[in-house]
Amino acid sequence: MNITVIGAGYVGLVTGACFAELGNHVTCVDVNKKKVGQLQKGILPIYEPGLEAMVVSNIAESRLHFVTSLKEQAVEPQVIFIAVGTPSDKGGAADMQYVEAAARDIGSYVKNYCVVVDKSTVPVGMAECVKAIIQQAIKLRKLNVKVDMVSNPEFLREGAAIKDFMQPDRIIIGLSSKKAKSIMLDLYLPIMRNPEKIYFMNVQDAEMTKYAANAMLATRISFMNEMAMLCERLDVDIENVRIGMGSDARIGNAFINPGCGYGGSCFPKDVRALMRMAEQQGFDPIILRAVEERNFKQKQVLYEKLKHVFGGDLSGTKIAVWGLAFKPGTDDMREASSLVLLNDILTQGAHVQAYDPVAIPVAKHILSPQWLASGQVTFAEHPYDALHGADALVLVTEWMSFCYPDLAAMKKLMRRHVIVDGRNQYDPKQIREAGFEYYGIGR
Numbered sequence: 001m002n003i004t005v006i007g008a009g010y011v012g013l014v015t016g017a018c019f020a021e022l023g024n025h026v027t028c029v030d031v032n033k034k035k036v037g038q039l040q041k042g043i044l045p046i047y048e049p050g051l052e053a054m055v056v057s058n059i060a061e062s063r064l065h066f067v068t069s070l071k072e073q074a075v076e077p078q079v080i081f082i083a084v085g086t087p088s089d090k091g092g093a094a095d096m097q098y099v100e101a102a103a104r105d106i107g108s109y110v111k112n113y114c115v116v117v118d119k120s121t122v123p124v125g126m127a128e129c130v131k132a133i134i135q136q137a138i139k140l141r142k143l144n145v146k147v148d149m150v151s152n153p154e155f156l157r158e159g160a161a162i163k164d165f166m167q168p169d170r171i172i173i174g175l176s177s178k179k180a181k182s183i184m185l186d187l188y189l190p191i192m193r194n195p196e197k198i199y200f201m202n203v204q205d206a207e208m209t210k211y212a213a214n215a216m217l218a219t220r221i222s223f224m225n226e227m228a229m230l231c232e233r234l235d236v237d238i239e240n241v242r243i244g245m246g247s248d249a250r251i252g253n254a255f256i257n258p259g260c261g262y263g264g265s266c267f268p269k270d271v272r273a274l275m276r277m278a279e280q281q282g283f284d285p286i287i288l289r290a291v292e293e294r295n296f297k298q299k300q301v302l303y304e305k306l307k308h309v310f311g312g313d314l315s316g317t318k319i320a321v322w323g324l325a326f327k328p329g330t331d332d333m334r335e336a337s338s339l340v341l342l343n344d345i346l347t348q349g350a351h352v353q354a355y356d357p358v359a360i361p362v363a364k365h366i367l368s369p370q371w372l373a374s375g376q377v378t379f380a381e382h383p384y385d386a387l388h389g390a391d392a393l394v395l396v397t398e399w400m401s402f403c404y405p406d407l408a409a410m411k412k413l414m415r416r417h418v419i420v421d422g423r424n425q426y427d428p429k430q431i432r433e434a435g436f437e438y439y440g441i442g443r
């Protein structure tokens with residue numbers, strides 16, 4: 001099949017590369033010329049395990065192409081995916097400017113029937129707006145071209161994106177046209193040999209499914225973080241509580257790890273967008289508001305623990321930070337908990353020595369130039385280099401390489417022996433026996 005993917009970010013690039021890997025002819029269109037130039041040479045602008053090799057081999061086999069405009073593509077697509085960003089606007093609603101621009105581009109380009117698939121996470125009713133924009137642009141060209149609109153929200157997780165795309169739990173497809181249904185089945189059956197796991201529904205139901213799923217996962221995290229904060233006050237170990245809760249088949253183990261808050265490009269903005277959708281309907285989203293508020297507070301917990309350790313005064317301290325990405329397996333730092341911690345402790349006069357296996361280039365790009373230029377933040381090439389002369393280590397992102405630290409070596413490197421474990425990765429007893437002060441979340 002000939003496929004176009006608009007937007008070559010985390011979702012668009014994975015979608016394009018995976019469909020090409022399955023033998024389709026794919027063109028990814030992105031307005032970012034620098035990004036497209038790099039991608040044409042097989043250089044990836046993001047870190048995602050396994051993606052670079054897949055992109056390079058599919059470029060070499062002429063199944064994957066990158067262009068900056070729909071008009072540059074060599075073949076007409078049967079399916080066009082929209083995978084552009086839908087960040088929060090100032091009021092917290094999903095900002096539709098990129099989706100609308102993509103819709104206008106499609107309308108001023110299509111010559112023949114095609115299926116337009118919304119893969120971006122968009123508010124309920126947006127597919128209808130996209131269709132109206134496309135039809136309006138087609139009408140201006142005095143053409144009579146039919147397009148069918150499909151909502152196919154994406155559920156991949158950064159860090160495991162290829163596996164999630166190629167072996168999904170389920171595929172959600174919202175549509176109302178038989179022709180589009182048959183095309184979507186052709187497209188997805190090679191991935192999902194179990195057709196009963198492809199759930200067809202109407203477009204709005206599919207749009208809402210994505211928001212409700214993300215809000216549910218965010219709710220589980222915030223709920224557990226609230227329990228953790230209560231456990232600290234009751235002198236109870238949340239990790240035992242978590243294991244006890246998770247073993248209940250009705251609850252399960254997923255998304256109940258307490259920590260220093262959720263970040264990333266999805267949960268925070270999607271919870272906010274869902275709240276705005278509710279408010280626009282005159283409905284008060286009580287639970288969503290609490291989920292967001294708990295997460296906001298949770299991101300400050302690491303700073304509060306450090307303040308407690310240093311008697312309220314962080315000036316002149318050296319803090320080692322392990323992990324900057326919002327989660328392991330990605331270089332994405334959008335709404336990462338590390339950003340809140342860094343902002344809090346740098347403002348209070350601490351010096352930060354940070355290490356992350358892949359996110360340092362992103363951090364250098366987004367942190368305040370003033371902190372970088374003054375040397376208040378420095379980056380280490382190795383996790384242990386970040387510990388030189390440090391008064392405390394804060395673990396923010398639970399990369400696997402942090403799992404078994406050499407405590408004896410760390411002790412020699414650090415000035416003061418404090419570990420703040422933002423993801424409950426370590427056994428407090430073992431850390432304390434090695435001569436460190438240990439502060440976890442809810443324990």
Ligand SMILES: NC(=O)c1ccc[n+]([C@@H]2O[C@H](COP(=O)([O-])OP(=O)(O)OC[C@H]3O[C@@H](n4cnc5c(N)ncnc54)[C@H](O)[C@@H]3O)[C@@H](O)[C@H]2O)c1
Pocket residue numbers: 006007008009010011012029030031032035083084085086098099101102105119120121122154155156157158265266
């Ligand atoms: N990142 C994830 O893990 C994830 C998972 C599931 C769903 N989603 C959703 O998928 C969508 C995309 O997310 P992302 O993380 O890939 O975003 P991203 O910011 O990484 O990428 C978006 C890309 O779209 C490009 N773009 C913007 N406007 C364009 C236009 N008019 N034409 C062509 N290209 C354009 C940008 O240059 C950018 O490269 C969002 O709605 C997001 O909520 C993301």
